[in-house]
Amino acid sequence: MSVQSDRPLSALTVLETAKRQVRRFGESKTNVVDIARAMGVSHAALYRFYPSKSAIMDAIVQEAMEDEARLAAKHVETDGPAAEKLTAMLLDLHRRKRERFEGDQEIHNLYRRIVVERPDMIAAYADRITALIARLIEKAVQRGEWKVDDVDLAAGVVRDAGMIYVHPAFVAQLVAAGAPIEEMLRATIATLARAFEAGIRYAGGVHVEGAAAPEPI
Known part of the structure; x- marks a missing residue:
């Protein structure tokens, strides 16, 4: 069924239509011809913006990653204790992933596939969040x-410690298991924050300021 719009054909309108198709039929049953038909245009017209179905699917996930990066960035310049800001940042990222898993399943599934098949995209995203x-x-x-x-x-330590709460596959597993995820996340960040408050020296081996030196083995 065509859902023609008065809006001009653009990368954004193609992406919006593609997301509707994926949500309705799933990624595997969505192709460029279906998206074009839903827009009331020829599939050739879509290639002006995206060279393939894969490019469209990548763009859907890239859009989600951009949203998450903006969500995380807003906590960097706000006032307040660093531990609270870091906790809020990771909670927001976790909740966004959880909302997608629970309320936007097909996009969540697409995201999970991209995590596996496009390590370059994931590495760039991880670098951005780590920064x-x-x-x-x-x-x-x-x-x-x-x-x-x-x-x-x-x-990098914070990123790795927080991965279980924001990786789409882990989020799905934790939610399915009924784990107290937010309580776990808060405890993780509280532990790291306490170490950072005490003082961490990485040079010459990890050392927490004020901690007794380990006994030689």
């Missing part, structure tokens, strides 16, 4: 709130 975390940590260090000698390394 935001690094900026948050850096500001906390500048204020004297946290003591960390390698901000980038600390940001």
Whole structure:
């Protein structure tokens, strides 16, 4: 069925129509011809904006990633304790992934596939989120709130610790298991924040300031 619109044909309108088709029929049953038919145009017209179905599907997930990056970025420059800001950032990312899993299943499934099949996209996304975390940590260090000698390394630790709460496959598993996810997330960040407050030195091996040196083995 055609759903022609007065809006001019553009990459955005193609993407919006593609998402409607994916939500209705699933990715596997959606192709360029179906999207074009729904828009009331020839499939050749769509190739002006996207060279293939794969490019359209990638763009849908890229749009979701852009939304998540904006969501995370808003916490970097806000006022308040760093631990609260970091917790809020990861909670927002988790909730966005959970909302997609519970209320937008077909897009969630598409996202999960892209995570596996497009490591380049995922690496770029991970780098972007890690840079935001690094900026948050850096500001906390500048204020004297946290003591960390390698901000980038600390940001990677936070990213890896938080992955279970934001990776679409892990989110699906935790929700299905009925896990107390937000409580777990808060405990994870509280533990990291406490270490950053005490002081972490990565140079020469990880060392928490004030902690007793380990006994030699």
